[in-house]
Amino acid sequence: MRSLKLLIILTMVISLVAFSGCAENDVDTDDTVDSIEDQPPMPPEVEPNRPDDGEYIYGTAVVENIEILILESFPVQIHVIAKGYLPDGCTEIGDITKNMDGNTFTVTVETIRPADMMCTEAIVPYEKSIPLDVYGLKAGTYNVLVNSASGSFELTMDNSIPDTDYSVETEYMEAKTGDNFTIRLDENPTTGFEWSIEISDGLVVLSDEYIPPQDEGLVGAGNVHVWEIQAVETGTQQVNGIYKRSWENITGDELKYELTVNVT
Secondary structure, three states, X not given: OHHHHHHHHHHHHHHHHHHHHHHHHHHHHHHHHXXXXXXXXXXXXXXXXXXXXXXXXXXXXXXXXEEEEEEOOOOOEEXXXXXXXXXXXXXXEEEEEEEEEOOEEEEEEEEEEEOOOOOOOOOEEEEEEEEEOOOOOOOEEEEEEEOOEEEEEEEOOOOOOOOOOHHHHOOEEEEOXXXXXXXXXXXXXXXXXXXXXXXXXXXXXXXXXEEOOOOOOOOOOOEEEEEEEEEOOOEEEEEEEEEEEOOOOOOOOOEEEEEEEEEO
16 A cells, blocks of 8 residues: 555655656747747848958948939039948958949948957948049949949030130230220039139220029039120230139149230
8 A cells, every 4th residue: 555655745846847848848939939039130241342361251241222422513523422331340341342333333342350269149230431433424324333232423514624725716906095895704613623814904894793503503604704894995905814713822833814905
């Protein structure tokens, strides 16, 4: 009888231990599932542009979107703002390469990460400003590709300062005393460049006005500076102009305007 009681007690203890183990396994499984679901998604794998050298790991940055900024200047300056994220706290933006084929700019943004460094696993957002070389481009629409993001911009006019020899175009003219004549020169004050003219004593400036472009939507566009001048004395008179920034010294490479007026 005593043996039977011991057998019953032993059986009950074994059953309790087995039940407890199952309950603990169920709780651990639920906690593991919840922990996985709470973690942020890992960034997608990217193909490196060059092989790792043992010291650093190279990759291609994740670019989610780009913004194209057209600065108010002439010639126009354009910056591309690339926005995305880095996979951990050790990865940084590396080399940025830019190429142009036809009307398309292709920009590649690389990443660099020390190979043996322990890093936080949280993703890190970034924003990078990338200037484009747009001087000398003709008017038109241009596409921009930055890794997997794309955009476009439009130039409403040729993006270069005209190389004009004004001294040849307006070298000499005839006038009589009391005659008025007009000088018109291309100018774009948004660049800091302005025309400054000097006249001889036999001439008088009646008006001096810069006329901005009629289309206000042309960011950084220039137009024309107009002077109305009157001949007041006979003889050989002179108008000399120079196109420069007021705070810069004269170098000899500036655009110049030279007009000789024979007043009778």
